[in-house]
Amino acid sequence: MKVLVIDDEEDIRRIAHLALARVGKMEVVDAGSGTEGVRKAQEERPDAILLDVMMPGLDGPSTLAALRANPATAAIPVVFLTAKAMTAELERLRGLCPAGVLTKPFDPMTLASDLRVILGRP
C-alpha cells in the first residue's frame, strides 16, 4: 500500500514517513506543498493521501479540490491531518467529504493503524 503525505512541515513529513513505513510497512512518498502533492499524486498514483490542512500557498481544502478535479486522482481516498482539534473545524473539514480526519499531534505508533481503520483496510 502506497501513501502520499502532503505537509509543509518537514518534522511532520519525517515522522509520518517513519511511522507509516516502519510501523505500518507502507510505501511512502511525500510532498512539501499542495502543488507538489497534486503533481506527485498524478505521478505516483498512491492508494491513499494524508493531507495537511494549513499550508501556505495551496492549503488542504484547495489541494483536495485540485485532486478531485483531475480524473486521474479523483478517486484516491484523502485523509486530512489537522492540528485544529476544535469541533467546528472538524465539522468544516468533514463537510468536504474526505475519507477521514486525523488530528495532529499524532502518535507515531498508531498512525498507520488509524489510517488503515479509516480506509477499511486493516
Added chain:
Amino acid sequence: MDDFQDALRGLRAEYVRESGPRLAEIARLLDVLSGAHGDLATLDDLRRRFHAFAGSGTTYGFPEVTAVAREAERACTGLLDRAGPVTPAHVEEWRRLAFRIRAQFEGPENAAAPAPRVGRERASAGLEVLLVGDDSGVGELRSRLREHGGITVHTATTRSEAFESLALRLPDGLVVDVLLPDGSGYDVVRHLRGLPRGEDPPALVISTRAGFLDKVEAVQCGAEGFFEKPVDWEALGQRLVHLIRRNHVEPGRVLYVEDDPHQASFVRSVLESAGYDVRVSSDPRHFEADLAGFRPDLLLVDVLLPGVTGYDLTRVVRQDERHATLPVVFLTTQGQVEARVHATRAGGDELLLKPVAPNLLLSTVAARVERARFLRSLVERDGLTRLLTHTAFQERARALLDQRGRTPERHLVWAMIDLDHFKSVNDRFGHPVGDRVLVSLSALLRRRLRQANAVGRYGGEEFAVLLEGLDDAQTVGVVTRILDEFAATEHHAADGSVFKTTFSAGVALLEPRMDFDGWRRAADDALCAAKAAGRARVAAAPQAPATPAG
C-alpha cells in the same frame, strides 16, 4: 522494533536540535512586533510558527510543547481575527510561552544532542553510506572507507528494504546493485532522486552486466558512476569519498606569503587550529606555482618580502581574471594610514597590523573565505543557464588534464555541443524565446549528465561537457540519446506556435600527449564535422594513430 526506536530517537534529537533556530526565529518576530514595523503579516508568520510546534510537539514526545504552543497560537489567531492591535502585553505573554517551550527542550536527557561539527574532522565524520544488494561487499567497502574515518556503511538487501531505509534518513552516499531480489537497483536511485534533498547524495551502481545500455541507464536514472563485478572496491571507495566530499564543505585553503619562518609558523598554527588548510609560500619566485597548485580561498600576504612588496605581488594576482574574487589580506607593521592607501590601491581587501591577535586573524579570514566562496559560486556560473562559465569550465578542464598523470587509464572526453540554426530561432521568435531554448537544453544536460565532471556554457549557444570513465564511442551514444530527447522537445513561441530544434555535437577523447589546446581543438573539429555532415548529429574526433609518426 528496536531500530524503529533508534530511528525515532534520531528524529527526536534532530527535532530538539532544530528547535533552537525555530525559537530564535520566534524571538526575532517578537522583536519586530514590539517595534515599529510589526504588522499583521508578521503576526500571521508568528502564528504559523507556534502552530508548527503545536502540531509536532506531542508526536515527538513533548506534550507540554503542544499545549503551550497551542495556547500561543490561539492568542495569535484571536488577534488576527480582530485585526490587532498587538500590545506590549501580548508580546510579553508570547515571550513567556516561547520560554516555556524552550525549557522543554533543555531537559538533561536532551543535552546529548550533538552540536554541528566544525574544523577539519567534519570532512567525513558521521557520514553514512547505504549499500543495497547482497552483502558480500560490505566488509570490503567498510575497510576501504575506514581509513577515511567515520564513514559508516548500512545495508539493505532488497529494493523495498532500501526504500524503507531511505524513508528513515537520507544517506550521504548510495551504492546499489542493479539486480535486486525484488526489482531493479535503478529504481532505488530514481526513488532517492525523487526524495526531498535526494538530489545531493552521490549514487554508484554495480552490475555483472556492463553493456553500453546499462551504463546509459545508470546515467539516466541519476547515478554518478557505474562499476562492473567483480567490483574493484578500492576504486569504488575512492570515487565515493571524492563525490561525498564534493558535497560537503571542504576546509578553507589559505595561502600565506611570508619569508619569516617564525611568523609563518605562528599564523599557520592559529589557522590550522581552526581547521584551515594552510600553505606557506616563503619565496616569491615560487608564488605563481603555489597559487596554481593550491587554489587557495584566501591570500594572506606579508607586505615586506625579499625583492618584491606584497602590494606588487597582489597587483600581479589581480591581473588574472581567474583571481578577480580571491580575497587578499595584508599583514604589515607599517604606519596605518599610508599602508591602507597602498593596500587598497593594490586591490587588497583588508589590512591587519602585526602582531595580530589570533581572534582578529581568525574572524577576518573566516568572513572573507565564506564571502569569497559564495561570490565565486556566482561568478563561476552563467546567469541564464546556471552552468559553468567559459572561464570556469576551462579551469576545470585544465585541472583534469593536470590530474591525468595520476590516473592515465581513466578515459577523459570533451564534448562540444552547439545548437543548430540558433540565429534563426532568435530572429523568428525573438530573444526571450531563444533564451528559453538555451535554458531547456542546459536543464536537459544537467539532468542527463549528472556524472559529468563539468557542464559549461562555452559561448552563446555552445555548450561543453567533460566526462570521465566513458570512451568516445560511449559518449557519442550518450549524447545522441540526449539529442533524440532534445529534438523531440516542443518549444513554445510567444504567438502560441510550437517548434522543435536540434543540436550538433563533437566528441574528443583525450589522447596521450595531447595538450589542452589540442584536446579542445579536436572537440571543435569533431563539432565542425558534425555540422558539415548535415547537423543534428554527434561525431567523434578521428582516433590518433596508435604510434604517432615521428
